[in-house]
Amino acid sequence: MATGFRGNGSSSCKYKCDTAANTLQWIKAIADFIRPYSFLINAPVVNFFKDRLWEAVDEEWMECLRKEHVKNLLLIPSGAVQEYWPDSLKKFIRTSKSLALGREQADLQMVLPGWCIASLNTVLSQGMNQKKKHEVEVLSAIISLIASDLKSHAIVDVGAGQGYLAQVLSFHYKHSVLAIDACSHHGNVTSARSERIKKYYSAQIRKSGLETNSLRLPKAMTFHVLSVDALKSLANMSLQDDHADKTSVTGDDLEKTSRQELKGLCSSGKEPSLVLAGLHACGDLSMIMLRTFVECKEVKAVINIGCCYNLLSEYGSDNEGVQNGFPMSFGVKSSGLFLGKSGRDLACQSAERWRNLENEGGVHNFELHAFRAAFQMVLYKYYPEVVATFPSVGRQGKALRRRKKREAALSSQCHEDKLEASQSDLIGGLPDNSNAFSHTISDYGSTP
Incomplete structure (x- = not known):
């Protein structure tokens, strides 16, 4: 789980890497923690829906999170918990946070x-x-x-x-x-x-x-x-x-x-x-x-x-005989830790980006995953020959969404600038600034 939230106890990590023994202890703790959840880590996000993986998640957790407000869900990768959540869920999130590397900025x-x-x-x-x-x-x-x-x-x-x-x-x-x-x-x-x-x-x-x-x-x-x-x-x-x-x-x-x-x-x-x-x-x-x-x-x-750590080649994958990018450490190799492509993608998620999403942005992201999973189920049922070709789906849509978001932000800024310019002209007095005001409207059109 990606972490990095300064609030809510950002210095809660109890592990150190000042000696080889302490580093190996930290590595082992991480490997032991994530191993029971490998079925989730190694699965693409759409498979959580398609393969009904939620049925393997603690029922008490699911019941709690299903009713939770989106803004609190977006804080989970940062290690934030709500006191009324099940004790086992709070322990899971806090343990995850305690195992993460510190992210304090150096002077x-x-x-x-x-x-x-x-x-x-x-x-x-x-x-x-x-x-x-x-x-x-x-x-x-x-x-x-x-x-x-x-x-x-x-x-x-x-x-x-x-x-x-x-x-x-x-x-x-x-x-x-x-x-x-x-x-x-x-x-x-x-x-x-x-x-x-x-x-x-x-x-x-x-x-x-x-x-x-x-x-x-x-x-x-x-x-x-x-x-x-x-x-x-x-x-x-x-x-x-x-x-x-x-x-x-x-x-x-x-x-x-x-x-x-x-x-x-x-x-x-x-x-x-x-x-x-x-x-x-x-x-x-x-x-x-x-x-x-x-x-x-x-x-x-x-x-x-x-x-792009998700693009690291990994020891134990198909490219045997190659000097792999992950892991470099003999200690990690000895722990038997294997992440896989989906796990590396998950590790690259930014807790800060999720935390800074507005409620609407969070819901939109969750909906995208749900609709993408539904589309995958349609492909499996009605177009198995397409699925066999491992098509790349969604990249063009992602680029389009980002472009529209940038355009919307730019349009909003331009609109604010126009209003500010118009207000400045009006404050100066219409008789003395009527030409400037007319010029603003004729250049940019009337404001909506």
Whole structure:
């Protein structure tokens, strides 16, 4: 169960991972707690309805929750309980909360003295939404501070996407950066975007009368199958004196290149010192970064914000013989814990998002699951040949709902802005502001 609610006793966890013994105790407690509920965890949500899984849930719980107000149901993932609920249900929710990792936010000024955020200019932030801009500003400042303290030769942006983070580290913080991604299109976009940014910075440098030969571009490389070995091979490359030249190669090319040739790319005779960084490193990518850090002495630090943990490959599934993303720990393997795809999806649910839903939004979500389950039952009964093809259902509808929600929010904001503008004109006096008021109505139309 996803947790993270600060209220109602957010520091109630009685477990610690300060020693190996305590960590194993915590792992065992989690495995023992969820094992009896594996039939629910491993089932897709629609199966709760289709296969009547509620019949296996405690009758007293079902009777209680069936009558509960939606707002209280939305608080359950956050660990909140109502005193009039059955004792066994309250114990279940509180135990779940006590087993969850703490989510208190660290004070970065305490952890990283001297750390500060630099606001990005419009050239570097072009194409970023507000969320992405904030993430890049914060993470790039942290990475730059750590990389400078370690005197690293280069930063490797793993899963670089369109190169937003790499370009800020390169152009703004003046680090040597290698941006790698599994998609060659992203590598091309990164290189093209870097060239455009370079023109701006080159012009600024020329205006100041300085030389432009110190201007660096992040290198872009494509790894079709990113692995620990591929990342380790990068440790032979030092980008310290690479400047504006663009380089784009594939992981296949790199692995065919001899170790000596890779060392030839180094501009200094010193042992390479790398920092691995990632913003939204998806699925197994975060695990690959951590394993590389452990196995490769040239990698001095890992700074990573992972995502999409539901896409982790899992030990004990169909992909035997592969170095799986979950679990990494021998302790978890020894516990016999297996989550499965549905369990990993459940683990990625955000308690905060459920908690912040309005009553209408909560009901809407519950209805969607119920109608989707009803549709699945129709497919099973009347179209079994369609079910056999494992169709993907609902993604287009989900995207459409999100778009309509954004449009509704934008429309509401525009409406408020128009009313505010009209009221401001009226307050100033109709005789003096009648033209402005008329202009507002003619431009936007009458308000509903």
